[in-house]
Amino acid sequence: MNETRTIVLSDAHGYPQMIAEALEHAGFEPGVDRLIYAGDFLDRGDRPEECLSLLEDAGAEMLWGNHEVAILLNHTISPQDRESLEFWERLLQRFEAGAWQLVTSVGDVLVSHAGISAEYSRDFALVGFSPRALAARINEDFREAVWRETADEWRGEPCRVLDERGPLWLRALEEGPGGMLPGVIQVAGHTVPAGRVVGELREAGFHLVDPGAARAWGASDLPPCRYAVIRAGAVTVFDDFSSSTSASPATSISAGWSETEAVSVTRPRDRHPCAARRPSLRSMTA
Numbered sequence: 292m293n294e295t296r297t298i299v300l301s302d303a304h305g306y307p308q309m310i311a312e313a314l315e316h317a318g319f320e321p322g323v324d325r326l327i328y329a330g331d332f333l334d335r336g337d338r339p340e341e342c343l344s345l346l347e348d349a350g351a352e353m354l355w356g357n358h359e360v361a362i363l364l365n366h367t368i369s370p371q372d373r374e375s376l377e378f379w380e381r382l383l384q385r386f387e388a389g390a391w392q393l394v395t396s397v398g399d400v401l402v403s404h405a406g407i408s409a410e411y412s413r414d415f416a417l418v419g420f421s422p423r424a425l426a427a428r429i430n431e432d433f434r435e436a437v438w439r440e441t442a443d444e445w446r447g448e449p450c451r452v453l454d455e456r457g458p459l460w461l462r463a464l465e466e467g468p469g470g471m472l473p474g475v476i477q478v479a480g481h482t483v484p485a486g487r488v489v490g491e492l493r494e495a496g497f498h499l500v501d502p503g504a505a506r507a508w509g510a511s512d513l514p515p516c517r518y519a520v521i522r523a524g525a526v527t528v529f530d531d532f533s534s535s536t537s538a539s540p541a542t543s544i545s546a547g548w549s550e551t552e553a554v555s556v557t558r559p560r561d562r563h564p565c566a567a568r569r570p571s572l573r574s575m576t577a
Contacts, residue, residue: 296325297327298314298324299329299478299500299521302329304504306513314326327352329403330355330357354402394429394458396425398422400475401425402521403429405462459481467491476497477498480499500519
């Protein structure tokens with residue numbers, strides 16, 4: 292009997308055809324396969340509404356990406372489409388309902404938007420090295436961090452879960468294998484896999500699925516789909532209709548990626564010009 296498949300996608304950035312192509316290539320079966328979308332459905336392409344509808348109609352388990360959280364928290368981010376602000380109320384509803392998470396687990400595999408860094412090693416030990424328990428702990432921290440960031444009286448620094456080495460902003464190519472949480476397989480988006488370090492990350496059990504939509508100049512310039520399939524603890528990444536597999540953090544595989552430099556994105560802390568027109572989460576739910 293076959294194990295249940297989990298398909299992981301991310302970073303379509305307003306291009307629903309990238310989602311559709313990946314699901315078609317994977318032979319996705321609604322109600323049979325588990326589908327996880329690891330964040331960033333908006334900003335860049337002009338069809339984010341179709342991205343969200345396609346994913347939610349397919350029953351996808353939605354994870355927060357840095358672009359969705361930027362809208363939720365009234366932060367600016369580059370790139371950011373003005374039309375993305377229209378999603379604020381719906382994102383708020385999903386946050387309040389707890390419908391979306393920051394991190395999830397598939398057996399012993401952790402899935403998040405950007406990845407879990409070695410800074411969470413102590414947390415991992417405190418929960419008995421359980422990926423599921425660590426995901427629950429980080430999700431709880433995320434909810435508290437969002438409430439604190441949106442509180443009128445809050446003037447402190449962003450919590451760890453929201454900072455540049457947190458699950459929304461971590462850059463795996465810059466960190467390398469030594470910067471990632473050891474002892475667990477991970478699947479993440481946020482960073483387009485490029486260069487020799489990708490092979491090193493995969494050997495360490497860290498897999499990137501960002502297809503590179505943010506680098507496209509338009510729908511006619513989109514790169515091929517990229518997605519991961521998790522089954523029985525093994526992760527297979529499909530890229531341009533080829534694949535490579537890792538069954539454990541110690542598995543050695545070859546990587547055939549071109550040596551191009553990854554795009555680095557920083558997080559401005561400025562607010563939207565229209566932020567004053569939108570109430571905080573606390574005032575909305577008081």
